[in-house]
Amino acid sequence: MIRLDGISKQNGHQILFIEASAALQRGEKVGLVGPNGAGKSTLFRMITGEEPPDEGQIVVDRGVTIGYFSQDVGEMAGRSAVAEVMDGAGPVSEVAAELRALEAAMADPDRADEMDDIIVRYGEVQHRFEELDGYALDGRAREVLAGLGFSDAMMDGDVGKLSGGWKMRVALARILLMRPDAMLLDEPSNHLDLESLIWLEQFLQGYDGALMMTSHDREFMNRIVRKVIEIDGGTLTTYTGDYEFYEQQRAQNEKQQQAQFERQQAMLAKEIKFIERFKARASHAAQVQSRVKKLEKIDRVEPPRRRQSVLFEFPPAPRSGEDVVSLKGVHKSYGSRRIYEGLDFQVRRRERWCVLGVNGAGKSTLLKLVAGATEPDDGSVAVGGSVKMGYFAQHAMDLLDGERTVFETLEEAFPEAGQGSLRTLAGCFGFSGDDVEKRARVLSGGEKARLVMALMLYDPPNFLVLDEPTNHLDMTTKEMLVAALAQYEGSMLFVSHDRRFLAALSNRVLELTPEGVHRYGGGYTEYVARTGHEAPGLRS
Structure with missing residues (x-):
């Protein structure tokens, strides 16, 4: 249906593809994966004809219609x-x-x-x-x-x-x-809440055309795709199976390649040692020459490419009191829209509440009330003794000074910290080498999110209030954040549409529905098991 035959593509000095080949067949659902900047969006543009390959060809069967969704939506107004x-x-x-x-x-x-x-x-x-x-x-x-x-x-x-x-x-x-006959979807799960995400998942599962998509949402990808095409180092490698199978297979392939590399290195070292030892002896000249020729003919095994990963390290937070925050009789409206009427809610030490609710249910409003970013119309919000709060808001990234570099931003926030300490902090959040000299205005969404987290977590809070913290993070960074937060000993109140994040980190669920507020002990996984649905407003 769509074939990529020996394509090569270079953007400036960056080589994206070298004689790469792959295919999308009728009815297939394919996940396109690879590190940021590997060329996923470029591949989509080449398939749609927006960009030509430098070499090779892309063949689309006659009459095949293609629908392409990209993050660049253009102007919309007047209709x-x-x-x-x-x-x-x-x-x-x-x-x-x-x-x-x-x-x-x-x-x-x-x-x-x-x-x-x-x-x-x-x-x-x-x-x-x-x-x-x-x-x-x-x-x-x-x-x-x-x-x-x-x-x-x-x-x-x-x-x-x-x-x-x-x-x-x-x-x-x-x-x-x-x-269309084939859909190319570049990050369709961005900007969707949990309910919309699950609806889209079901829609795509029922779609009978061919699908190729990228997504930073592991669960979403795993439930839809049955084949994965990986872009890595200019090549396209195809794995038949879901995303989980791809990860397992890739890890196994890496392990095998590392073992082959180490065996060959050991053999080469042994041969070179022999050559060095006997090269000056006339009695061993024939053996030495034989081994030199043997080494020249050997196909060298490359070590597996290691993907750079961010290792978040949160310093231990000071202990808070048992009562972290308490809302009593809270009323909140926006104009004629009533969000809360007499809400009572409490977070205690080491509780990790995830907040679920349809659009407009008041998830972000609750977090703003707790963080003091908005005031209740009536009732009280009391933060407990020794509580030190860190608040990640959806608009936090817009508040960065675009002209300051990453390092200047950290330096302004923590003037008493040493340069070495700040560089270590930057490195923990993925800014190594010259990355610290990037100005905030040129950072990607994911880089801005990481910088805001670095600012929030350098002097660690014992109560994290997080509003969609994973929205702009790639899959690898998200996994690192989940792993780090799993070790965090403070309390949490958060909103997320990422089911992996919800399942891994929550131990309480607050569900906001038109019928009222419901509380569930146990985390998101237990909530799904008890209610039979993955989000309010959806019924299995």
Whole structure:
């Protein structure tokens, strides 16, 4: 269906692909993996024809339609979200646009003298719209948008007034409604809450076309893909199986390659030692020459490539009192929207609460109330004795001074710390060598998130309040963060759509629903087992 034959590609001085080959067959669901900057997005652009390979060819079977979702969604304004989504569905969208224009014309008193012609044309266009199943398309577009978390008001409102994250969802909905023969999805799980993520997972599981996608969400990837193509060092390697199988197989291959490398190195050392020892002796000249020729012909085994990984190290936090934070009779509204009415909630020492709830349920608001970033309309929020809080907010990355370097940002926050200490801190959060001289404005989302965490955790708090801390982190960094937080001995209150993060770190669940607030002892895994669903508002 789609074949990559011996492709090579270079961006500037960086070589992305060297005579790499792979294929996407009909109905296959493939995960595309590799370190940041390996060329995943470039590969998608080459398949869609946006960029040519330097060498080799990409062959797409005749008549195959491709839908490509990227993080660069472009400008959207002046139309409703529904109209924007339907616009991706081909000719029917053009007919729908003319239908809307004719409806506006019929309601315009200044065009009364044209009304007979307008009505005739409206009948023709309406007939064509029915032929193309247009009325069903509107319903299907709304169904997809609802699955991605849109309310009716958001569907019909101006798409230009939506935030960047919601525009991403509109762009994704266009591709899903299109249902092409092949979908290329570049990080579709970004910007989605847990409910939307699970809906998308189910949609893609039921999609009968070919799928190739990248994602930093391990659970999402594992549940959908049945084949993995890895980009590493310019090559494409295919693994048949889910993401978990790929990880196991890759680790096994690395282990075998390391063993082969070590065996060969031992053999080479032995041969070289013999040559060095006897090269000056005429009696051993023939043996020495024989061994020199043997070494020249040996195919050298390369050591496995080691992926750079960030090792988070949190210093031990001071012990807090038993009562970490207590909310009593809290009321909170935004305009006419009531978020909380008389909320009572308490976090005690070493409790790790994850907060679940549909969009608008008040998850981020609860964290803001606890962190003191917003005040309750009524009731009280009391932080306990000896509690030192660290708050990671979704907007925290926007508050970084874009002109300061990573090192200057750390230096300003901790003026009394020594340079060595700050460089060690930067290294723990993935900023090594010249990376500390990068200005904040050029950092990726993941790098900004790591810098904010470094600022928060250098002088360690004993109570972490985290609002979607993994949103911009790649899979490797996320795993390191989970491993580090598993060793953290303080208390936690957090919101996340990453099920691995939820399952690994929570020991309490607070569920916010329209019917009220529910508390569950045990972590996210126990919550799923007890309720039979993975998120509020979803029923198995």
